Amino acid sequence: MRKRFIAFTLLFSSMLSGISYAANEPTEIQTDIPAVYSATTQGKKAYVSKMEIYLDGEQVKPTAYLISVDSYSAYTYFKLRDLAYLMNGKDCQFSVEYNEKTKQIIAKSGEKYVPNGSEMKASSSGDQTAYETDSPIWLDGKKVDMEAYNINGNTYYKLRDMGEVFGFEVSYKDSSRQAIIRTPSYKGPDTPEESQPEESKPEETNPEQSQPEQTTPNDTTTPTPQPTPEPVTPNKVDGVITVLIDVGHGGSDPGAGGTAPYDFFTYQNRKVSAGGGIYETDFNLPVALCLRDLLEASGAKVIMSAETDKTVTFSDRKKIIESNADTADMLISIHHNAFNGNASGFDILAQIKYKNGGDGLELAQSFEKQYLEDGRKRHAPTTFKEGSNGDYYAILRYAANVDLLAIISEYAYIDNVNDVECILSNEGVEREAKAMHDAILDFYSTHEY
Ligand SMILES: [Zn+2]
Incomplete structure (x- = not known):
């Protein structure tokens, strides 16, 4: 067999995200876009998110809902204004304004966000109904379409989509119970506890699955400090695997x-x-x-x-x-x-x-x-x-x-x-x-x- 190895060429791109960017368009044509908040009639269930959110090492509590968007998808959605509020003073800060007349959400990168009092409210408890909505954001004069839902009159977007658009990094830890947001210049830990190693727990035994007498080259059963992720990652095979x-x-x-x-x-x-x-x-x-x-x-x-x-x-x-x-x-x-x-x-x-x-x-x-x-x-x-x-x-x-x-x-x-x-x-x-x-x-x- 010919020897082949995968070339590490492309970075994994967010094929699962729902963002689309229009070509660079001048701000003058913004009046042509359809009205936002045009909710469709079919509502979807939204639950208060239990995810813990950390921004540059500190826990923050933006409003967030887990929305069951279709038969295969339940995602956590956040308010744009909450993220703008949280990013104030950071290197990726951005302003958000809603233009009542043109029905446009206007965002400008690098500008300070001016709060309107609606930010960081506790999520309404109990089941809410989320409506799919066409709410593009005009960022620096460029139209950005992101999957959006309207809950109680507010528009919610996926955190990872917003990260991609506004330039902050989003990752998930602890099996998606924690969302980690890092702004470009932040170099500290992901969470306040992170520097303290976890105690190792005794291994549970499972007669169906484990074999106590086995010897394997694996050293521990509980990973204490996580290995630093390697910079590499996969990406392309040549259609032969x-x-x-x-x-x-x-x-x-x-x-x-x-x-x-x-x-x-x-x-x-x-x-x-x-x-x-x-x-x-x-x-x-x-x-x-x-x-x-x-x-x-x-x-x-x-x-x-x-x-x-x-x-x-x-x-x-x-x-x-x-x-x-x-x-x-x-x-x-x-x-x-x-x-x-x-x-x-x-x-x-x-x-x-x-x-x-x-x-x-x-x-x-x-x-x-x-x-x-x-x-x-x-x-x-x-x-x-x-x-x-x-x-x-x-x-x-x-x-x-x-x-x-x-x-x-x-x-x-x-x-x-x-x-x-x-x-x-x-x-x-x-x-x-x-x-x-x-x-x-x-x-x-x-x-x-
Ligand atoms: Zn099974």
């Missing part, structure tokens, strides 16, 4: 179950009230579809065991693996875990042939590294579990039998209300899929395919 995505469960088999910590819409738009049941299938397929899109955008080929929520039996999966063994370079099986309601963190299960090293262990470590960098905690070291015919886990065994590299990813415990929160929003699902994508490309930067 083929990834087989095995979507765990589906159809009549919902997989592991847990309870929703608050009212929540699944990505299939199933309403779950606080305390109601949520299942692996609510997450496995959305993550798989998102991973597929990310991989394809990076030039990889993807084969899916299912693209809809349908029953796929183990014998179906075996056939899919066998019929794609020659084409696929690896198999990623997507699951979410459950144990005793208290277990938390991720588990990666690898094929026993790699117990002492090699591609399977290295692929697992590549996933673990990305998950740790995302603030996820490790539940157990890379798990290799032997069964009567080789690998205990059927998917890993079927793949090993046809010499296909495979791992199973269990990103979170859905029966632990604190752990599952990391994937209850679409930011969390995208983040999980993005970590998988980066892990795969990272792996192929040092391995032949």
